[in-house]
Amino acid sequence: MQSASAILFPPRPAVKFIRAAHLGMCFGVRDAIALALEESRRQPLTILGQLVHNESVVQDLRSRGIGLEDRAADVTTPAVMITAHGASEKARQQARDRGLQVLEATCPLVHHAHRAIQRLTREFFHPVIIGQRGHVEVRGLTEDLDAFDIVLTDQEVEQMAERPRFGVVAQTTQPIQTVRRLVELIRRRFSGAEVRFVDTVCQPTKLRQAAAEELAEQCDAVVVVGGLQSNNTRQLALSCARYCPRVCHVQGAAGLRAEWFADARTVGLTAGTSTPDAVIDEVEEWLRANL
Numbered sequence: 305m306q307s308a309s310a311i312l313f314p315p316r317p318a319v320k321f322i323r324a325a326h327l328g329m330c331f332g333v334r335d336a337i338a339l340a341l342e343e344s345r346r347q348p349l350t351i352l353g354q355l356v357h358n359e360s361v362v363q364d365l366r367s368r369g370i371g372l373e374d375r376a377a378d379v380t381t382p383a384v385m386i387t388a389h390g391a392s393e394k395a396r397q398q399a400r401d402r403g404l405q406v407l408e409a410t411c412p413l414v415h416h417a418h419r420a421i422q423r424l425t426r427e428f429f430h431p432v433i434i435g436q437r438g439h440v441e442v443r444g445l446t447e448d449l450d451a452f453d454i455v456l457t458d459q460e461v462e463q464m465a466e467r468p469r470f471g472v473v474a475q476t477t478q479p480i481q482t483v484r485r486l487v488e489l490i491r492r493r494f495s496g497a498e499v500r501f502v503d504t505v506c507q508p509t510k511l512r513q514a515a516a517e518e519l520a521e522q523c524d525a526v527v528v529v530g531g532l533q534s535n536n537t538r539q540l541a542l543s544c545a546r547y548c549p550r551v552c553h554v555q556g557a558a559g560l561r562a563e564w565f566a567d568a569r570t571v572g573l574t575a576g577t578s579t580p581d582a583v584i585d586e587v588e589e590w591l592r593a594n595l
Contacts, residue, residue: 317569319565319568319569319570319571319591319595320569320570320571321570321571321572321573321588321591321592322519322522322523322570322571322572322573323519323572323573323574323588324512324515324516324518324519324572324573324574324575325511325515325518325519326508326511326512326514326515327512327515327516327573327574327575327579327584328575328576328577328579328580328581328584329577329578329579329580329581330411330506330508330509330577331508332388332411332412332413332414332506332508332577333356333388333411333577333578335388335409335411336355336356336387336388336409336411337355337356337361337365339385339407339409340355340365340370340385340409341368343383343385343407344368344369344370347381347382347383348369348371348381348382348383349370349371349381349383349384349385349407350370350371350372350373350379350380350381350383350384350385351365351370351371351372351373351384351385351387351409352373352374352375352376352379352384352385352386352387352391352395352399353372353373353374353387353389353391353440354372354387354440354533355372355385355387355388355409356387356388356389356531356534356578357530357531357533357534357535357537357578358530358531358534358555358576358578358579358580358583359531359532359555360555360556360580360583361578361580376395376398376399376402376404377398377402379399379402379404381404382404382405383404383405383406383407384399384404384405384406384407385406385407385408385409386406386407386408386409386410387409387410387440388409388410388411388414388578389410389411389414389439389440389441389444390410390411390414390415390417390418390440390441390444390445391410391440391443391444391447392443392444392445392446392447392448393448394447394448395444395447411476411506413476413504413506413507413508414441414444414476414506416504417441417445417473417474417475417476417504418444418445420473420502420504421433421445421449421471421473424471424473424500424502425449425471427471428469429469429470429471429498429500430451430452430453430467430469430470430471431446431449431451431452431453431471431473432452432453432454432455432464432470432471432472432473432490433445433446433452433453433454433455433472433473433474433475434454434455434456434472434473434474434475434478434482434483434486434487435454435456435474435475435478436456436475436478436535437454437456439475439535441475441476441477442454442475445473445475455486455490456478456482456486458486458489461486461489461490461493462493464490464493464494466494466497467494467497468497468498469497469498469499469500470490470494470497470498470499470500471500471502472487472490472499472500472501472502473501473502473504474503474504474505475504475505475535476504476505476506476509477505477506477509477535477536477539477577478505478509478535478539479505479509479513479539479542479543480503480505480509480510480513483503483505487499487501508577509536509539509577512536512540512574512576512577513539513540513543515574516528516540516543516544516574517543517544517546517547519544519572519573519574520543520544520545520546520547520548520551520572521547521548522570522572523548523568523570523571523572524548524549524550524567524568524569524570524571525548525549525550525551525552525564525565525568525570525571525572526544526548526550526551526552526571526572526573526574527552527554527560527571527572527573527574527587527591528540528541528544528551528552528553528554528574528575528576529554529555529556529573529574529575529576529579529583529584529587530553530555530575530576530577530578530579531555531576531578531579532553532555534576534577534578534579536576536577536578537553537575537576537577537578537579538553540574540575540576541553544572544574548572550564550565550568552564554587555583556583556586556587557583557586557587557589557590560587560590560591560594562594562595565591565595568595571591571595573587573588573591
């Protein structure tokens with residue numbers, strides 16, 4: 305015979321947890337962190353900007369005595385490291401002019417975007433970057449250019465001036481669907497112009513975006529783990545929100561609340577390309593312990 309409490313308050317069904325097929329740190333971020341740690345053991349080191357957009361990574365670097373400065377003028381160590389997001393030659397030269405040893409941690413796929421925009425410019429295409437205005441990667445792509453456009457919305461495309469030739473690249477962490485849609489919009493708006501598009505969205509971003517969307521379709525709630533300033537993590541959250549009604553973007557387990565998952569039966573987990581494995585594991589452990 306069942307007790308009254310068992311009838312009135314039946315046990316909650318078990319929650320199913322699913323990890324995205326592709327999530328977390330990409331090779332470019334892992335290599336940048338490894339290089340920073342290796343170089344810091346040889347000599348005092350400062351990173352020019354945030355090595356990656358993840359607070360736990362930044363805190364760990366600081367705890368190991370690695371400095372972080374936004375301007376070469378504020379660097380006091382003999383060596384400075386360019387971040388995984390890359391930098392302009394102008395920024396590198398400013399560091400060299402101060403007598404600093406410039407070390408390179410730029411992701412190879414960001415280097416590919418730099419080479420693409422340089423090649424298009426040499427061939428007299430007006431450069432267009434599909435990306436987030438002010439982002440460190442986009443600044444690196446544009447600071448050496450005399451003229452360029454940065455677009456991320458239909459309105460920004462409408463504001464572009466007519467030119468005979470446009471050369472289009474993308475910030476490496478933009479969703480490829482967004483990039484392709486804006487390229488087509490540029491082609492329609494300037495139907496008489498030559499528009500050459502070089503796909504510079506990186507493969508890790510494409511894989512994580514596709515895996516996140518597939519995950520979100522199966523879930524009642526999705527947790528996206530990564531820095532709040534991380535563009536690729538924000539884009540993962542936006543992509544998931546198109547397929548799942550509850551999406552939580554947190555930097556780590558401390559940001560989670562059990563009430564966010566009321567009545568959720570299937571909870572998905574994904575993470576941006578700068579999120580450490582340990583942080584992802586902590587989030588999953590919290591979810592399994594509290595839901």
